[in-house]
Structure formats: C-alpha cells, structure tokens
Amino acid sequence: MSELRGAPESLASSARGQDELVRELASRLVPTLSIFAFIVAVSAPLAYFWMGDRELRQSGAGTAEQAAEVLARDAEEEPLLWRYDSLKLVEHLRRFRASTYVERIEVTDLEGALIDDRVERPRTGLLWISAPIGDGPRRAGTVWVGIDRGPLRQRALGLLVVFSLLAILLAAFVHRIALRSAARAESRIRQLMHSLAARTADARIRALRLEAITNQEEERRAIARDLHDSVGQSITALRIHAEVLSMTLEAGDTTRAAGVAKTIAKSADGAIDEVRRSLARLRPLDLDDLGLTSAVTRLADDVRERAKLEVTSDFEGELEGLPASVETAAYRIVQEALTNVVRHAGQATRVSVRIARRGERVEIDIEDDGLGRADSARGRGIRGMSERAEMLGGSFTLKDASPRGTHVSARLLLDEAGASSGEETPSV
Amino acid sequence: MRALFWVGLLALVATLSLFAIERGEVPPFMETQRPRARVETHATDLHLAGSGSNLVLTRALAAAFRLQDADARLVVHDSIGSTGAVRAAADGAIGVGLIARPLRDEERAHGLEVTPYARIPITFMAHPDVRDRDIAGSELVASLRGVHAQWHDGTPLVWLLRERGDAGTESVAARVTGFAEAQQEALATHRFRVLFHDDDMARGILGVRGALGISDLPAARAHMPTAPVLMLDGVAATCENVRLGRYPFYKDLAFVTRGAPGPTGRAFLAFVASEEGRALIEAGGGIAFDASGEVLPAWVSP
Numbered sequence: 022m023s024e025l026r027g028a029p030e031s032l033a034s035s036a037r038g039q040d041e042l043v044r045e046l047a048s049r050l051v052p053t054l055s056i057f058a059f060i061v062a063v064s065a066p067l068a069y070f071w072m073g074d075r076e077l078r079q080s081g082a083g084t085a086e087q088a089a090e091v092l093a094r095d096a097e098e099e100p101l102l103w104r105y106d107s108l109k110l111v112e113h114l115r116r117f118r119a120s121t122y123v124e125r126i127e128v129t130d131l132e133g134a135l136i137d138d139r140v141e142r143p144r145t146g147l148l149w150i151s152a153p154i155g156d157g158p159r160r161a162g163t164v165w166v167g168i169d170r171g172p173l174r175q176r177a178l179g180l181l182v183v184f185s186l187l188a189i190l191l192a193a194f195v196h197r198i199a200l201r202s203a204a205r206a207e208s209r210i211r212q213l214m215h216s217l218a219a220r221t222a223d224a225r226i227r228a229l230r231l232e233a234i235t236n237q238e239e240e241r242r243a244i245a246r247d248l249h250d251s252v253g254q255s256i257t258a259l260r261i262h263a264e265v266l267s268m269t270l271e272a273g274d275t276t277r278a279a280g281v282a283k284t285i286a287k288s289a290d291g292a293i294d295e296v297r298r299s300l301a302r303l304r305p306l307d308l309d310d311l312g313l314t315s316a317v318t319r320l321a322d323d324v325r326e327r328a329k330l331e332v333t334s335d336f337e338g339e340l341e342g343l344p345a346s347v348e349t350a351a352y353r354i355v356q357e358a359l360t361n362v363v364r365h366a367g368q369a370t371r372v373s374v375r376i377a378r379r380g381e382r383v384e385i386d387i388e389d390d391g392l393g394r395a396d397s398a399r400g401r402g403i404r405g406m407s408e409r410a411e412m413l414g415g416s417f418t419l420k421d422a423s424p425r426g427t428h429v430s431a432r433l434l435l436d437e438a439g440a441s442s443g444e445e446t447p448s449v
Numbered sequence: 450m451r452a453l454f455w456v457g458l459l460a461l462v463a464t465l466s467l468f469a470i471e472r473g474e475v476p477p478f479m480e481t482q483r484p485r486a487r488v489e490t491h492a493t494d495l496h497l498a499g500s501g502s503n504l505v506l507t508r509a510l511a512a513a514f515r516l517q518d519a520d521a522r523l524v525v526h527d528s529i530g531s532t533g534a535v536r537a538a539a540d541g542a543i544g545v546g547l548i549a550r551p552l553r554d555e556e557r558a559h560g561l562e563v564t565p566y567a568r569i570p571i572t573f574m575a576h577p578d579v580r581d582r583d584i585a586g587s588e589l590v591a592s593l594r595g596v597h598a599q600w601h602d603g604t605p606l607v608w609l610l611r612e613r614g615d616a617g618t619e620s621v622a623a624r625v626t627g628f629a630e631a632q633q634e635a636l637a638t639h640r641f642r643v644l645f646h647d648d649d650m651a652r653g654i655l656g657v658r659g660a661l662g663i664s665d666l667p668a669a670r671a672h673m674p675t676a677p678v679l680m681l682d683g684v685a686a687t688c689e690n691v692r693l694g695r696y697p698f699y700k701d702l703a704f705v706t707r708g709a710p711g712p713t714g715r716a717f718l719a720f721v722a723s724e725e726g727r728a729l730i731e732a733g734g735g736i737a738f739d740a741s742g743e744v745l746p747a748w749v750s751p
Contacts, residue, residue, distance in 0.1 A: 059459040078473075091645065098527050102498050102542065105533030110645050112532070113612035116636075133477030139555070148473045165476045 046203050047196070054192040061188035062181065070177035074170065077122050078150060081166040084123060085152035088114055089164040092128065092154045096161035103161060104128070104136045111137055125167035131160065143167050229412050244299050252299075255292035259285055304345075305352050313340050313348045313376070317355050321374055328363045331371040338378030347433050350409040351376060351385055357402045358387040358429045368392055369426065382415070385431040393421040406431065495713040498526035499534025499547025501647030502616065503702050505667035506567055506733045507547055513729055514720045521713055528646045531616060535561065538705045544714050546705040549616040564704040566721050567735040569665045570686040571617045571698040573679040574650075576660040579604065583680040584661075586625040592661070593631035595640055600659060608641040609653040609662035616700045617663045624697050648672065665700065666734035688736050702735070 091110055096103035107128050114126045125143045128136040147167035154162045262285045269278040300306060307316035314336045321332040343351075355374055362372050369391030377384045403419060406429070410417040414434040422428040497507055504525065511523045529537060534546030539559035552563060573584060581600050591597040598606045611618045613636060622629035635641055644650050647664065651672035654660045661679075666686060669678050678686050681698065690696035704718060720726050727737035 055459075063459070095527075099498075099529065102526050102529050102533065102537060105498070105537040105542070106527075106529035106645075108532045108536060109530040109612050109614060112614060113636075113643065113645070116613050127476065127478065129476065129478060135478050143476075143479065145479065149476050149479075151474055151476070163476075165478075167476075 043200060043203050043207060047200055050196055050199055054196055057195070058185075058188035058192040061191060062185040065184050066177045066180040069180055070173060073173045073177070074148075077148065077168050077170060077173065081123060081148070081150035081168045082152065084114065084126070085150050085164045085166040088126065088128075088166075089152035089154045092164065093156075093159075093161065096155055097159065100161070104130060107136055122168050122170070122172065123166055124169040125165070127165040127167070128154070128162055129165065130162045133163075136162070146171075225411065226414075229408055232408075233412065240303075244303070247295065247299055251295040252292050255288050255295065258288050259292070262288060304349060305356075308345075308348050308352055313343065313351060316352055317374060317376065320352075320356055320359060324359045324363060324372070330362070330369060332359075332374065333372075334374040334376075336376050340376060340378055340383070343378075343383065344435065347383055347413060347435060350413055350433055351383060351431075354385055354406045354409060354429075354431050355387060357406050361400075361402060361429075362387070362389045362391065362427075365391075381435040383433040383435065385429075385433070387429040388422050388426060390422070390426040393425055393427050494522040494524050495545065495711070495717060496524045496526065496543040497545045497547060497704075498529050498537060498543045499705075500531040500549035500616065500702075501528035502549040502569065502665050502668070502700060503547035504528060504647065505671045506569070506702065506730055506735055509729050509733050510721055510726055511717070513725065514717055517720065518716065521716065523713070523717065528648070530645075532614065535559065535705060538707050541707060544706065544710060545717070548703050548705055549700045550614075550619070552705070559707070561705045561707055562709070564706070564718055565701055565738050566704060566718075566726075567702045567730045567737055568691065568699050569667055569702060569735040570688060570691045570696060571620055571700060572664050572666050572669045572686040573681060574654045574660075574662050574664045574669055574673055574676045575600075575679055576654060576658055577675040577677070578658060579661075579677060581679065582677055583683060585682050586628070589621075589625060589681075590627040590631045593628065593635050593641075595635075604659040606661055607657055607659045608635065609650060609657065609660050610635060610641050610643045611650065611663060612643055612645050615663075617665060617698075620698055620700055621663060670734050688731070688734065692736055699736075701738075 088110060092103060092107050095106045099106060111126055111128055124147055127143065130136060146169075148170055150166045150168065152164045152166075153160055154164060262281055266278055266281040266285065269281055297306070305316060307319055310316075311319065314334075317336075318334050321334045324330060325332045355376070359372065359374070362369055369389040372387065372389040375384075375386045407417040410431045410433060414436075415432040417432075418428075418430045420428055420430075497511065504527075508525050511525050515521055515523060526543070531546075531548040531550050534543070534548050535552065535556045537543045538546035538561055539556075546561070548563075552561065573589070575581065579600050580602050588597065592599075592606045593608060598608075600606055610632070618632065622632055636643065642653070644653055644662075647668055650662050650664055651668060654662050654664070654673055654676050664673070666678070666688070669676065680686070681696070684690055684696045686696055686698065691699045704721075706714060709715070710718060721730075730737040
C-alpha cells in the first residue's frame with residue numbers, strides 16, 4: 022500500500038503510536054519484575070531458614086558433644102556401669118535442654134541399642150546430630166540429639182508468605198510508577214508532537230500557498246501571452262480585414278467585400294475560441310455553468326465516450342453551493358484521476374466516481390478495476406491532487422483497490438476552505 | 450496474572466526447598482528396635498553401685514566387712530545415681546544397688562527389695578574461703594534467683610547445682626518455700642553450673658571461689674574437711690538435730706536387691722545392720738536405722 026497524508030495527520034499518527042510503546046514497556050517489565058519479586062520473596066526466608074538450621078545443628082552438636090564428654094569420662098571410670106550413670110544425665114538434659122528445638126536426647130551403646138528404653142520411641146522427621154562417647158578403642162557409644170525444625174520451618178514459611186506479599190506489592194508499585202512515568206513522558210512527547218505537527222502543517226500550507234501563487238503568476242503570464250499571441254493577433258487581423266473591407270466597399274467591389282466579411286467572421290470565431298480556452302484554464306467553465314455534480318457527470322460522460330470505459334458517478338449530500346475552492350479542487354482531482362485511469366490503468370473496464378458531503382467534509386473516491394500498482398510518488402498529477410487536498414486541510418491517499426485496481430481517496434475540509442477564502446487562494 | 454503465576458510457582462519451589470534441606474544422620478534405633486544390652490559382671494563378686502550419697506558410708510562398711518571376711522570379694526563402684534542403681538540391680542548387673550530416694554512407681558514394677566540402712570543430714574557447703582557460717586532459707590532462694598548472689602563479705606555467691614532428681618536437692622526443695630521454683634528457673638535458664646556426681650560437687654566446692662552447693666554430712670567429712678558446713682536458719686546440720694527433728698534436711702539411704710541377695714550380699718547386709726556396722730554409720734556422719742523400727746524412713750514399711 023502506498024499512502025500520502027497531510028503532515029499534521031501523519032505526525033498525530035506518530036504520536037498515537039506512543040501508546041504502543043507503553044504497552045511494550047509494560048510487557049517487558051513483567052518478566053523483570055517477576056524475577057525481582059521472586060528474589061525479594063524467597064531470599065530472606067531461605068536465608069532465615071538456612072541460618073537457623075545451621076544454628077540448630079551447631080546447638081545440637083554442642084549439646085551432644087558436652088553430654089558425650091561427660092559420659093566418656095564415666096565410661097572410662099566405669100566401663101561396665103557407665104550406661105546406668107548416663108540415665109540421670111540424659112534425664113536432666115531432656116528436661117533442661119539447651120534449646121527449645123532439642124526434642125530428644127538419646128544414648129546408644131556400641132551395638133546401637135538405646136541405653137534408656139523407658140521412653141517412647143522418637144517420632145520421625147527429627148534432625149539427628151550425634152557425638153561419639155569416647156574415641157578409638159575406648160569408644161563406648163553415641164549421644165544422639167534430635168532437633169525439631171518444625172517451628173523454624175513454620176516461621177520461615179510465615180516469612181515467605183509475608184515477603185511474597187511484600188514482593189508482589191513492591192513489584193506492583195514499581196510497575197505502576199514506571200508506567201505512570203512513561204505515560205507522563207509520552208503525554209509530553211505527544212504534546213510536543215502535536216505542536217510540531219501544527220507548526221509543520223503551517224509551514225507546509227505556507228509553502229503550498231506560495232507555490233500556488235507562483236503557479237498563479239505563471240498561469241497569468243501564460244494567459245497574457247496567449248491573449249497577446251493569439252487573441253491579439255486575431256483582433257489585429259480583424260482590424261486589417263475591416264480596413265480592407267472598408268476600402269473594398271468604397272471601391273464598390275461588393276463581391277470581394279463579401280469575401281472579406283466572411284474572413285472577418287472566421288477570424289472573430291477563432292478569437293472567441295481562444296478567449297474560451299483561456300477562460301477554461303482559469304476555472305472550469307462547466308462548474309459555473311452546470312455546478313459540481315453536473316460538471317463531474319459531464320467529465321464522466323466524456324471519458325466514457327472517449328475511452329470506452331464504463332464510468333459511474335455517485336453523489337451524496339448537499340454538494341451545491343460549496344466554496345469555489347472546494348468545487349474546483351474536487352473537479353480537478355476527479356479530472357486528474359480519470360485522466361490517469363485512461364492513461365495508466367491498463368485493462369481497466371470500469372471506473373466509479375463518488376463524491377459525498379459529510380458535515381464539514383467532502384469525500385472523493387475514484388476506483389477502477391485496472392492493474393493497480395499505485396505509486397503515490399509517481400507523476401506531477403498525483404502530487405497536484407495531494408497538494409490540492411492539503412491546501413484545504415484535508416488528506417489524500419492512493420492505494421491498490423481490492424481485489425484489483427486503484428483507489429484514489431481525497432478528503433477536503435470546508436471550514437479550512439472558508440478560512441482561506443479571504444486570502445488570495447488560487448482556484449484553477 | 451502471568452506474573453502472579455510465575456511468582457507463585459517460584460515461591461512454591463522455594464517452599465519445597467525448605468523441606469529438602471539435608472536431614473542429617475539416621476540413628477540406628479530409628480531403623481530397628483534393638484534390645485537393651487545387658488551388662489554381665491563377675492558372678493563371684495558382690496558389686497555395689499548407686500547414688501554417690503551412699504559411697505562414703507558404703508565404702509567404709511565394705512572395708513570393715515572385708516576385714517571380717519578376707520574371702521569376701523566386694524566391689525564398690527563409682528556413682529551411677531539412684532536411677533542407675535535401680536536399673537542395674539534390676540538388670541542383675543550389680544548385686545546391691547545403693548539408692549538415696551524412694552523407688553518411683555515405675556521402678557516398683559521390677560520387684561526389687563529395699564533395705565534402708567541410714568539417714569544422713571543434707572549439708573549446705575561453702576568454699577573454704579567463705580566466712581559465712583549461717584544462711585537463711587530466703588537467702589538460698591534469692592541467691593538461686595540471682596537476686597542477691599553474694600556472701601556477706603561481698604564475694605560473689607556461685608551456686609553449684611545438682612541435676613534434676615538429685616535426692617538432696619529435692620529434699621531441700623520440699624522444705625524451703627520457693628526453692629523448688631527458683632531451682633527450676635535456674636536450671637531452665639542455665640544460670641548456674643550443673644554437676645552430676647558427688648565427687649564433682651566436692652571438687653567444685655573446694656575449687657570454685659564463693660561456691661555454694663548441696664551435699665551431705667558423710668561426704669563433707671570425707672571429701673571436704675576444709676569447707677564450712679553452713680547452718681540453715683541457725684540450725685546446724687548434725688545427726689543430733691536431725692534425730693531431734695530440728696534440722697529437717699536429710700536423705701535416707703537404702704540397698705536394693707533383685708530378690709534375695711546371695712550369700713555375700715546377705716552377709717554384708719547383716720554386717721551393716723550389726724552393732725559394728727551401725728557404729729560405722731554413726732561415725733561416718735549418718736544415723737543408722739534401727740532394725741526394730743525405731744527410726745525408719747517414711748517410705749519404707751518396717
């Protein structure tokens with residue numbers, strides 16, 4: 022697709038594209054913030070559990086080693102009866118354990134049998150830390166300290182819940198802050214883009230008007246030259262022929278006088294044709310004579326007859342009484358588009374012209390069923406159509422039609438035409 | 450929502466990791482239930498073992514018994530506590546157990562025979578450098594709580610505690626208001642050092658400046674002759690005061706045997722109950738129980 026737009030609309034469209042950037046930023050923030058939230062959620066609870074677990078192991082090892090040290094001395098002094106002496110130590114340690122996490126303290130002999138089998142068998146799930154009673158050949162048994170990590174785990178889980186919520190809140194907060202900042206920045210960018218678009222549009226319109234005035238001057242010079250070269254020559258010839266006629270009549274040669282009079286009439290007809298051609302270059306005469314719809318209908322009839330195409334024209338809304346600049350622009354655009362169809366739209370058999378008024382806007386659409394392959398950069402005629410639309414604050418697009426052919430679309434603004442009606446705007 | 454899903458998934462992984470951290474060793478008793486090993490001593494010898502409170506008197510009695518019967522083979526072991534004595538006697542590891550407290554309910558199921566033989570005063574012992582010779586029950590409690598833990602000359606008072614269940618400490622706890630709670634708190638908070646043997650207590654009292662500990666009169670005489678035996682609320686820890694009921698802190702010593710003792714055991718118990726044995730007990734700082742039942746512990750049927 023190839024598209025030509027007015028500068029303000031193009032810039033405004035670029036500004037609207039900023040919303041997509043915000044969405045893109047949001048989508049990229051999600052994985053980053055997810056990782057951030059995960060790290061925040063798990064780091065503290067895991068560190069808490071890991072450090073707590075290490076502390077429990079150290080505490081359990083300390084308790085086991087202290088008990089083993091006492092029992093080793095007993096075992097050395099009483100190799101046979103130390104196990105009975107260990108009962109009071111174990112009973113005491115069970116009751117006044119070094120840590121609330123120490124749930125069980127047990128002593129086994131070398132065969133792994135419990136010294137004190139009076140108590141219930143320990144439950145599963147404890148973390149067991151051991152210390153040997155004596156060493157080497159003097160080893161008598163083992164002290165076992167069973168540690169319950171349940172409370173530590175529950176606290177770590179509690180922390181995990183709290184930190185997960187905190188992480189989600191933090192991530193949401195960062196997400197919101199980032200997007201709001203981006204939205205504010207975009208809003209500012211949009212304002213600047215609109216401002217730039219307006220300035221660009223103004224500059225573009227000034228340039229177009231300057232070009233139009235220049236073209237107008239060139240057109241006037243051409244018309245003056247035509248009037249001088251053709252109409253002026255014709256009138257000079259008329260004057261000469263009138264003097265010849267006078268002299269012929271004074272000489273009484275009526276036969277020759279009649280021939281001269283015919284020559285004068287023929288020259289006058291030529292002069293009239295020249296004048297009409299010049300006037301037509303200033304403004305399509307059919308617009309004044311017939312109005313926009315009939316003038317466009319006549320254009321369509323001409324093309325139908327000349328190029329043997331099926332041309333339809335369709336009009337909607339109140340199209341009479343439009344500003345002259347809009348009428349002329351609409352007529353010229355249709356005229357140029359039909360000319361392009363005849364010249365370039367190979368294998369075209371049908372072309373439709375539609376002009377509609379929608380409020381303060383006139384919409385023009387010309388569509389053919391030719392080969393298409395529209396190229397908006399091609400030709401002065403297309404550029405001329407675009408400039409006419411832009412001059413009136415509108416837009417112009419040229420694109421391939423579906424399923425084939427070319428679609429020319431122009432939008433003309435009536436209020437812009439009214440605003441510029443006070444200036445010297447060309448209407449050729 | 451997608452972010453919440455991922456955060457939830459990762460948090461779940463983290464949660465599972467809390468349960469996946471290494472579990473440590475697995476004790477053999479967690480895998481299979483093994484029978485408790487039985488200790489076999491020489492059947493020809495009479496092995497005596499038990500509470501350290503008995504040892505001073507028992508060793509003196511055993512030595513005198515050997516003088517009477519040169520063929521008698523008696524072995525008096527170091528302290529294994531009253532609990533150990535009951536268990537060892539029940540196992541048959543020793544011939545005679547020495548206890549300083551009544552049998553507990555679960556211990557009665559072993560069918561052991563209890564033979565009380567002496568009552569000994571419980572003593573409050575101080576480090577030899579301590580000038581104080583008297584201490585009030587309220588001071589015991591306050592110092593145990595750490596409120597006023599110093600002697601009158603300003604020396605810091607350092608309690609040397611015995612393990613929970615020690616007969617001497619429990620006797621004091623039963624008779625001094627607030628002592629049991631203070632002792633419980635001190636043990637739970639690990640405020641003071643805990644000793645598990647009478648000889649450790651003796652070494653501690655003699656070695657730790659400002660030390661205060663609970664022992665008994667025979668041990669005080671035998672192992673801590675230089676350490677002052679404190680009066681409690683103005684009453685001295687003497688057998689006479691115990692006998693007259695003025696000094697309520699004492700413990701009763703007894704032998705426990707599994708069924709009827711063997712010949713050596715019977716002979717030894719007879720010697721303990723003899724005039725000579727009773728005299729040895731009195732000389733060692735104890736009150737010999739009268740077989741006739743004049744003086745018997747409340748927890749033993751005459």
